[in-house]
Amino acid sequence: MGNQDTPLLEARDVTVRFGKVTALDGLDLTAPPGEVLAILGPNGAGKTTFVRTVATLQRPTSGELRVRGHDVVRDAMAVRRDIGLAGQFAAVEPTMTGRENLEMTARLFGHGRRAARQAADAVIDQLGLGEVADRRSGAYSGGQRRRLDLGASLVGAPRLLLLDEPTTGLDPTGRREVWDAVRGLAANGTDILLTTHYLDEADELADHVVVIDHGRAVASGTISDLKASVGRDVIEVAVADPARLDAAAGVLERVTSAPPRLDRGSRRATAPAAGGPGELGAVIRSLDDAGVSVDEIGLRRPTLDEVFLALTGGDAGLPDTTARATNGSTR
């Protein structure tokens, strides 16, 4: 039982190797209690390995990891009593009803029969699963199954909820359902660690974000901290004629001396404005001189996508097309 000052998580130089593959490479991280922490990173960055290590499913090859003051290796049982795990694979038994799944997990948390029934009832109520609670979970929609899985991690009233990619593979409605559930839990004081490769998800849910890449923490802070740390505002140009996009990019590169990013679908080119607002005027003049007609041009704060790409070197294999396709509203 940690007291108020004990960090929720404390990782010191945590390394996990699988043969020749290094999944976590000296990860350092401290998270205070009372927060929703998002671990953000591209596929293969080590997010799932980190969650598995916190959940005592994977021993660190070296380094030290404490959960609410309990060491994940020496004091694994104490850690397990504090956590609830819900994963990217919804770990519910499809041949059992939602209620049966919840009661089983409650009993495996240590509840007696009566307390298990009460916990299941409460979770069914809280997650809005009343209508489907007595149906076999194999017949649930993706969002319902994921909420049931989330519910199963709650029946033991964990102090730390671990959510490994809680919305991967869900349609937009399913994502919203899970987000609402997570927000409600956070509002009621459950500490949450979630991993995601969806930037908007971190933006929506997390107080604190740690970006990991190649098994190391490359940045940490609030979302606005992160945006500020990459700092520079971005000049964004939308050209009228898609054929002139390269010309516009050339102008951007000349003025800002930074390689612009192109999005041909939306006919946009963006580049960081190192020189501040003055550069915007220069870009407008140069575009005019070059005879490139512009639909839209402006200076704006970097998006989390851009922050993320800047931090992870941009070659991260980020499934940003998926993120855009499933959530156009944040763009």
Next chain:
Amino acid sequence: MTIEALTHPHVPVRKSAITRPATPPGAARVSLEVARRALRKYFRTPGLFVMGVVQSVLFLFTFRYVFGGAIQGGSAQYVAFFVPGYVATIVLFTGGGIAVAVAEDRASGFTGRLLSLPVPRSAIVAGRALADVTTNAWSILATAAFGFAFGFRLSGSVTDGLAAFGLCLVYGVVFTMVFMVIGLISPNSQAAQGMSMIAFVFAFISSTYVPAASMPGWLQPFAKYQPITPMVDAVRSLLTGSHSDVGLALAWSALLLVVFTPVAVLRYRRG
């Protein structure tokens, strides 16, 4: 800490019915819950509990009426030889299902969830064994019933018959451990299925279907000294009123159990 209205922060807050359990669950409760879930899955999936028996019956039928006539002594005599052997080794045919179920649980995240809970690892293995002993008993009884229908008769006492049944259940526990280990070391369920085929080698190159002495000389040592032969011979001897090989069969069972159970528990401990 309590968990209250989850749907939205502005929903009126209800008193939560979820408390933190005072103590982690005991081993017995964990085993029972693990077993209950495995049994629900088995008996609620017709492909598992019906098809297992259908497969056994087809096998019995084929050996009794298709191959039986061509085997020395004729099919009526052969039924007395091979039904005990088949019933004793039925777990070698159904065991693939155990390996696949264990591998699927790992892939689906079920095992991960289970291991993240404060449960003793040995209780997970015990629960799985408890479930598989039950499904085995079901396969053995169903197959034995068809064996009687196809003309098999006890020539020993009923007590010996029950002892033979008990021995088959012991084999069930032993091979549950072996197949559990196969499921735990397989990267996926297809591999688990494939690796389980090794059991067929032991089932066929033994005294289950034909006497080991009828095999070519170079094959006989394997057929005679691998564990399935004394295990089958023990069941067969009980069903015909003698008690040979029972001690050897139990010794093999104990040895396999002692080797494979800790491997299974350790694999679960490592996650």
